[in-house]
Amino acid sequence: MNEDDSDTPRPSGDVPEFRRVHSGPTPPGTGPPRRRRGGRASAWLPSAAARRRRAVLLLSGFLSAVVLLTSGTAWAVTGWLSGQLQRHDVFAGLLEEDRPASGPQGALNFLVIGSDDRSGIDPEERSALGVGNVGGRRSDTMMLVHLNNERDHITVVGIPRDSWVQIPGHGPHKINAAYSLGGPSLAVRTVESTTGVRIDHYVEVDFSGFVDVVDALGGITVCLPEAIHDDKANLSLEAGTHEVDGPQALAFARTRKSAHGDLDRIDRQQQVLAALLDKALSSQTLSDPSRFARFLETALGSVTVDEALDTAALNQLGAQLRSIRLKDVTFTQVPVDRIDFWTPSGEVAVTWHEQRAAELFGAVARDEPISTEDAAADPDLPAPEEVAVEVHNGTTIPGLGARLRSQLVEAGFRVPEEAGNWTRQDLAETLVRYAPGQEDAAHLLLESIPGSRPEEDPALDDRVQVVAGAGHTGVAVPAHAAAPTGQQPVDVEGRDTVRTHTAADDVCR
Incomplete structure (x- = not known):
């Protein structure tokens, strides 16, 4: 995303204020310390053995759901953590008849939004971060995160922010406009109506929150196949491997100064997400009590979730995702048809490959593994x-x-x-x-x-x-056949197919 966001339609009139309410539990350690038998004060964390049984709950931050929790930190820690999160009644007002059916029991779908809200960032910091001065709120990043029923796999689907879709009640727009037109609720409704996948939970984080997450971990490692120089984003990186801090990671994740713009950006965002998870797992952040407490306090203040994601839900998810590792997190993005679709208002947008996107989201809705069969034309069939x-x-x-x-x-x-x-x-x-x-x-x-x-x-x-015949319903060329004349995909290097990679694949070694 270029920092001025000038091509994004903005709503007329007042933008609705989104009510976000902090819960009230106090952080562990602020009250009188408990005492062991024999009179020695104990730490607020459980034993080292319990801490070693930590789990990683991927709910998070800016790019796809990554708030790191530990199931071995006792109810006091999780209650305090839950109190740090901002909450919004995302699903209020959504009519059941307008929503997709619930998926298989046990599977969960999260809509993860990275908001470009700059209202809490002073002008000097905006300049330093290279995020521009555009007012209002839009979803700068959007991902659908699927937790399977067995809780042994997580699928992250990147949704291009310039996707041209129907926004309920507003007609055709880029999908990131849904947030600015109606807040989290309309964003959820738009994704549900476009994908056919029912959203169970909502996670949102803003620019400064993302920077804080990266800095709290001591930076991350990213790698580039070619140099990127983006003056607006204050980013200049040569090809190769780089250690980056929070502001640099934000610029790396947001810049569109590469051949395929928004689609390359999703790849970089997923690389950053993998790097965040890898750094948290490989560092002492999760096992050192004081570092873990500082990390949570720093990271969670700018995260907003739906009201149903309460202490009990976080505890349960933390326990269920105990064995998740990098290889168990699969990344993909929506198969696209065009990256140069000219909208009636003169903007350039992205259109999806309808059939392949339907197959992808159908598998997510059914809690089935994503098929990555080669969708190239069948050589035995004519175009x-x-x-x-x-x-x-x-x-x-x-x-x-x-x-x-x-x-x-x-x-x-x-x-x-x-x-x-x-x-x-x-x-x-x-x-x-x-x-x-x-x-x-x-x-x-x-x-x-x-x-x-x-x-x-x-x-x-x-x-x-x-x-x-009377039963005719329509025409849909199968995915393995050539693309229709007049709608040939622009050169997007196979992005009209479903491509997957794991978080382990994305980590720079």
């Missing part, structure tokens, strides 16, 4: 633009043939003639009729038209016909 089709209406439904023709053209097939009427008007199923030798073209059409059935006819010579 849609190589298939010429005749279209006919085999029903009494007015305009069905014309609608089918339009759908085929939009999907990339060549339909040179207008749709005609078939000799019969009582077809229930759509027919794909083909001459011998046109089996591959027919197979592609059969895969693209749900509910259709084949019919070979030697009298057709080299022609292929599609006859619409």
Whole structure:
């Protein structure tokens, strides 16, 4: 994201104020110390053996859910930690009938927002951080974090902030505008309606909070395949491995000064998230009581969560995620179709590859592993633009043939003639009729038209016909076929497919 954010639509009128309420538990150690038998004062933490049984709960910060908890720190620590978090009633006002169905029992989905709210940062600090002076609030980063039912795997899906989507009640916008138009609740509603995945919890952190998290850990290590120089973000890094502090890590995560802008930025954000987790696990932050307390106090003050993520929920998650390690955290991002889509208002936005994105979010909603099969074109099938089709209406439904023709053209097939009427008007199923030798073209059409059935006819010579039946629902070229003509993805280096990597893969060694 460039720091001025000038291409983001802003709401007219007052932006709703989001009520965030601190709970009130006092931090451990502020009251009278407990005493052991024999009169010696004990520390507020449990024994060293208990501390070694720490767990890592990935809920967090700026880029994807990383607040580090330990299940071995007793209820007093978790109660204090819960009190440091800001809370917002995110799900109030969301109508059940407008929301996706709940997923399999036990699976959890978090929407993680990195807010670009600059209201709490003074001008001098804004300049030092290179975050600009734009007012208002937008979601600078958005990730969907899925915890599976077995609690042995976490999936983090990066959502491009420039994704062109329908925002409920506001029409088409970039997805990051949902937060500025209606706060966390509208952001949740937009992600749910766009992905079909029900959100169970919400986590948000702002710029200064992210910087504090990195600095509290003593910095992180990042690596670059090529140099990045971004004057606005105060970032200048050559290719190679670098130790960066909080402000540098923020600039590294936010800059779009690379070939593929927002998509490269998601890769860097996921690398930063992996580096944060690796640093916390490899350092003494989690095992040293005083360092751990300082880290939590520093990191959590700018984190906002939904009201249901209370002390009991945090305790339970901490215990359940006890064995999660870097290799158990999988990163991916939404498959895209275009990165240069011109919106009606003259902005450049990102559009998703509808079918592959639906497959990705369908797997998340069903709590299934993400498929990473190669989605390149099937070499045995022709591309849609190589298939010429005749279209006919085999029903009494007015305009069905014309609608089918339009759908085929939009999907990339060549339909040179207008749709005609078939000799019969009582077809229930759509027919794909083909001459011998046109089996591959027919197979592609059969895969693209749900509910259709084949019919070979030697009298057709080299022609292929599609006859619409009453059960026709639409045309969708399968993922393993070539992309439609006129909608070829811009060169995004395979980003129209589902690519995955683990946090262990992302750590610089």
